[in-house]
Amino acid sequence: MAIKTYIEAIRETLAEEMRRDGSVIVLGEDVGKKGGVFLATDGLWAEFGDDRVIDTPLTESMIVGASIGAAINGLRPVAEIQFADFIAPAFNQLVNEAARMRYRSNNGFGVPMTVRAPYGGGVHGALYHSQSVEAFFAHVPGLKVVIPSTPHDAKGLLRTAIRDDDPVLFFEHKKMYRSVRGEVPDTDYTIPLGSAAITRPGSQITVIGYGLMAHYALEAAELVADEGIDVEVVDVRSLRPLDKATILTSVQKTGKAMVVYARRRSTTSTVRSPGSPARTSPGCPTTTSSRTGSWSTPRRSRTASASSRHTDRRGPRLTGGRAAEPS
């Protein structure tokens, strides 16, 4: 088993899927000769040529809209939105078209399309190269939203996304591209969407995260382990479908839940938070939950931090500022 970076896993998966299935094409801005601004598609153009690796004009709505059409007519497009911050012009095509096509046609049409986008901050990106936009899309029935945190998961989940018969938004935290390495099997493994991973077993509190925050959660767990707090970390890996069973089973065990994300706290005061099953499930004994996200400003904070911790005041047994107190 080889050690690979996160972006190597993405790049290899794209090439392998294109070799495996002639209907897979890649399109987006600078994805051709340049190989993408992060080099996620580097080498694809040289191997697969102009027909299957298409440099588009700067037209995000067209990239997604034409991908929908191409998917309707027998291809499996993998579109790249250069930065997740730039996905807004494609919102209409994603939410009103791709997400609803199968439902509104009573299963007549499907859209087997993957839209990849680098997201997240911590890379000097400021207002427009740092956004975490997954919450917008995780609310939309008909879209799948996947955020892997390791090279292993990136490969297994991207394979599944490309082979999926429905539209999948595949968000890659750009800070992880070259900073996260890990073992990647040489086999053609896949990871089903909607299957969370328990990345650290523990007994006193469940910390739920994804993407870069799944790593920070593990780091934090190690820090508080010295204080005698035994943290279980759940990496949800996909926000839709959401593996409620794994989350709830973990929270039933620990009795406490903390959700960590890089997106803004204010965007998550709705049910589509990974922690929501624990708050809304009548069968779940959880009484304490907490959310940590970034500040509610256009410029996001560099990382989620203790200073931005936010406690959900819906739980009947509030613990105030510190949710991680052992019970």
Add this chain to the structure above:
Amino acid sequence: MATTKKASASTADRNGSNGAGAGHGKAGPGVSKLAASVGLTDADLLGMYRTILLARQVDERMWVLNRAGRIPFVISGQGHEGAQVAIAWALQKGKDWIAPFYRSVGTLLTFGMGARDLMTAQFAKSVDISSGGRQMPGHYGSQPMHLVSLSSPVATQMLHAVGIALAAKIRKTGEVAMSSMGEGSANQGDVHEGLNFAGIHKLPFILVVENNGYAISVPVSKQLPIENVADRAAGYGMPGFVVDGADVLECYRVAKEAVDRARRGDGSTFIEAKVIRLTAHSSDDQQTKYRTAEELADIANKDPLPRFRKELQDAGVLTAELEARIAAEVKADVEDATTYAEEAPEPDPATAMRWVFAEEWPGETPPPWGFTLRGTGGH
């Protein structure tokens, strides 16, 4: 001629060589001079006439049903049918693709739908082939007929047709993709993005703008700084044609040229048909607030239906006997479709959660203690 499975018993019956005509042909038995002038047969011309008439009369029936409180909403194609039927006639049914819009009644009937298919959608019945009763009335689509399911946000569908054309080019299928919309929709950014891409890659794509002069209430003078939307074609490196939408055979001729160009690999075409909107924007609109009585009287003179009828009569193609027969058939079609749709079963509410995804409830399995998915936000 490509054959498409008939959608229902009332599908417009055509014996013509839809899509097979090739420029000027020779007059002879079954081919009048008029038909030969556009490379079609008399059967084609009669089929076009019948489809235009059916489109008009099924549309008129929808208004009657709406005013009688039987169906909730109508958005009309009246005045557009001549251009719609003629342009779709140039495409190959069952092979080529159309991403239509909500006024495309004539287009849909030409490409395989029947009156029953339209009417069951109006009544939102379970047998509605477009959506199984899920969509608003007027939002049609059929995968087997290559009619892309349409939405309400305007112009989005043209990007789907561009993508279909892209796939056709990559897969070398020889298919042509057409999209139609009104001139109001033509101002959306998606149109610029799509035409630009189609132009760059010389895609087998045709954009048809049916310019009826109004975006609901806003006249074309407040929508466009230029007279013709198709003048924009030059900016996308493709030919643009402006055609009188009441001149059915001219619409066909221009569309045929565009289809041939696309099929040859010579790229996309922008067609603007100047049509009229004989009705209000929809059954919920009061157009006398913004259109004068004089204007409404005047547009009736630009109606494609009587004009095409007279053209066929003058050419000796449409005899009095044929006209009466077609009128009776169309009337029976509309009656049949209305009765069929009214009597068809309602959708089963138990199916309302289906087809959000290809598989049901993907990956969101209940935990061991029997927690159910009810009330937790669905998928």
